[in-house]
């Protein structure tokens with residue numbers, strides 16, 4: 184899969200730089216040609232000698248080679264590479280990337296990069312959680328950089344928390360998934376119609392209040408982008424989220440309540456080749472919505488009577504015809520596999536994507552997810568990945584089941 188691929192491995196100055204040697208070795212073993220660019224601080228943590236021995240190429244760090252005066256062209260490097268991965272990406276390197284502070288060879292190369300860029304951040308938990316780091320990460324994501332979220336665990340400071348660079352094996356899996364996504368021809372799903380439900384639903388109590396949930400919509404939006412990139416025409420039926428659709432082949436239908444989502448979905452799904460039910464639909468809604476704002480009255484607190492919402496996936500599953508592939512999600516806290524299989528059956532779906540709330544980094548409102556993809560005859564467990572990588576795994580599974 185990585186044979187002949189040109190990869191720039193950027194290394195910035197953090198303790199996790201020692202893991203970059205293992206990452207480099209795995210990439211080279213998988214057949215990639217790797218050019219290492221290390222920041223001046225990175226060299227305090229791992230020597231260029233080790234890295235050039237492993238990559239079989241001189242390591243680049245300065246703008247010029249000291250003796251010969253040979254200039255290293257960051258523009259040429261940008262053109263040469265199929266992918267740039269910066270691991271570890273320290274808080275400082277992330278900040279420089281987000282703000283275009285081109286004071287070393289790694290950042291100038293990043294600013295000239297035409298290829299896809301990934302970062303695997305590594306830092307102390309407080310630095311990771313700091314609003315400025317999180318702001319910079321959001322900026323990079325908006326700029327199209329793929330962030331391989333740090334893992335939880337013991338850190339160099341001996342504190343325990345989020346900030347450990349993801350293990351080299353898992354970084355390689357994300358890199359392979361990127362090339363897999365790219366290898367799938369642009370037009371491999373051309374002409375296919377796909378419907379996706381995403382986000383939460385809001386169930387009104389009165390004009391200013393509602394019952395909702397913490398769903399961010401990120402998983403559904405990532406799946407929509409993935410299908411569109413492969414040539415499908417996508418209808419994205421989404422509850423209230425703060426995300427924008429990027430691909431022109433995605434038609435967005437914004438709804439608010441489960442009933443609105445239901446009406447759109449049962450009309451759209453029967454016309455589609457694929458339907459993915461990624462929305463976190465509220466199972467119940469208030470029986471009535473007060474026409475005026477409920478006042479804070481003296482005495483007893485109001486009691487809100489709830490009634491059941493329709494099960495959108497199950498209703499569409501009942502209408503499913505041969506050849507259509509329908510995908511559901513199951514968010515479970517216990518007895519996960521058995522519950523997910525039961526939902527697959529009950530809702531008449533073909534694929535169930537299971538996330539367990541017992542797994543850190545999985546489920547709602549995170550940028551990552553850890554899933555098991557279940558079909559009638561198989562179960563595939565995947566490691567913690569960005570939702571973009573998980574979307575590719577889901578779409579690959581759908582493509583495997585589509586007959587033509």
Ligand code: CTP
Pocket residue numbers: 380441460461462463464465466492493494495496497510511512513514515526
């Ligand atoms: N779903 C749906 N409409 C609903 C409830 C769920 O379309 N009213 C879909 C979800 O989008 C998801 C799947 O059904 O794809 C499973 O959702 P989940 O909330 O895990 O299951 P429920 O059937 O609501 O079961 P429970 O909450 O009891 O676990």
